Amino acid sequence: MKAFTQNSVHRMLVAGILFISITCSSPPPVVNAPPQIESTTESIDELLRQANIASGSDSVSLRLKAIEELINSGYLDRAELEIGSIQNPNRLRATLQIQLALIRAQIAIKQNQFDSALRWLSGNLAESANGDTSAGRQLILLRGQLYQSINRNEDAIIDFTSITESWPTNAETSLFEDIWLALTSLRDEELDKLAEEANSYEMRGWIELARIYQVDQFSIRSQLDSIVQWRRIWASHSAAARLPAPLIELQMTWENRPKHIALILPLQESTGNAIQEGFLSAYYQSLSVSRDVPQISVFDSTGLTDIHDTFDQAVASGADLIIGPLNKKLVNQISERIEIPVPTLALNYTDEDRLAENLFQFGLAPEDEISQVINLAWEAGYRNAAVIMPDNVDYQRLETFFSETWTDQGGQVVSSARFIDDSDYTEVIKRLMAIDSSEARAEKLLDLLPRLNMEFTPRRRSDIDFIFLVANPRQGRQLKPTLAFYFAGDIPVFSMPSVYDGQENQTGNRDLDGIIFTDAPWVLNPTHQLRDEVNTNLRQAQGPLQRLRAMGIDSFHLYPRLKQFSNNSISSVRGTTGLLTMSENRRIHRRLTTARFEDGIAVPFRLPNSASSN
8 A cells, every 4th residue: 555644644534534524614605795704703702602502412413414514614612612612422322422422533633642532533432323324424434544544454354344335325425435445455375364253144255255256456458357257256346337447447557558659778798688578478468368468569779869750750650658668878868858748657766756758767776676675674673774785886785775775764874884796804894793893893802801811702893783784695605604603693684685596596595594585576586386387498598587587577567557557547556576666756656575584485574563574
């Protein structure tokens, strides 16, 4: 699910309040008449006067109506004062209790007190709320939206599905879209757990709809066919007659998909060749499902220093989508064009964040990988980081990105060390852990004391919560045991995909045991059907080329999805490189799968109580 800031949550919930207000009266406009309309405050004062005259439930009902108008007019302090004057709310009839709880929650939300709002919507006054009454539906809808805003999606789904059957068919609501967003935000294991606990026809139907949609994410055509089949089976389900908007728009997305794709890649380089292999593998897999595949034109960009002629040739070929180029310099040239006549999915990121019209960007950015490591470490409660990096210019840039992002998050980088390939890793680790300083202090003492009277055990620094290691597999197999030798075997180590070559090498990889890292699902899932076919038909490839093949696969799967991302009808797609999302500047980002080396095998891993890792 997309992250909610406090402001975005506030906007969403305030919009919900305006929609579900119990009463929202305003005087009608008067034309060609003197301004003798009763003011809002006069209208509210009159309601309160009538409430003071009336008694029992009538009095409370009038007062609640006046409080609603106070909220809608922005008089929150007075609204809070008036609602506090209602005595013995637990003795009110059920409908008034629900209205009172709902208004209390509305006031709390207006004041950005979301926890308080949730308590009102879940407390004693709300116990009788159900889908049989308008007030009950409104309360449950708002409570579900609050759950959703704090990522309690399972609770939100339970609330939402309890009122879908009873929601008036002709009433405008975001309810079905809210359910869909919550369902598609769940991981597979969370959806499975919810399915096991589902005890209603409505919820089971919603879960099954989400499952078929997720399974077929690689193919819109397959998704559409599965939805038709689902509607036949679940004909009495509320969603059968009222599909969520993203599913309704899916048919239009398919009909308007690009019909001709131009692929621009450096085909004489291993990187471009690997991406093409993945792209065409996905193409032929799609062809096996449906003959409705786009025409593909391929242009070689090997050695080009200027992309404009090749790009113009691709446009002239009739392509209505261009995928490529790969080289960053060439992507920058595309972004600087006065006009990009057709949508273009560049396979790298520009140096600038400018929003070039029609330009989308997708790549294997190490910044995405580092950001995920930072989130994992932070959620685990770690605050002090140590960094081990290769000593060259490219990695210095990554070290700077890590350090700045980590400190912006609130953490500290307390130690760092760089290594040169095939250098003495012992000295690197001793510097990182301040073992060399400990030894230096011991030498000074030994100069002062008789050596026979002194025993020395070096000590490492104790302020490191975790180590961020950037290394290839060979380097990692030497660095991790060296850490253990110098008393740092108990410090968690996080790394990037580069530490894994994607090969089943249990004996060699035992030296990597304990390292937590992120990688593409394509690399970590050896049973992937398409991967089996690719590995059977193509040459064997290690981790880096496997990841590029996965990038090629995802670039093909993205071709009909770009418009969906642009109009926010989808927030993510499960790709072979990770969970794909798009930022406001039309950059596709990946959330990778988290794994850990155990007995020489990379196995899926989740930090305890973590909701962020796949």
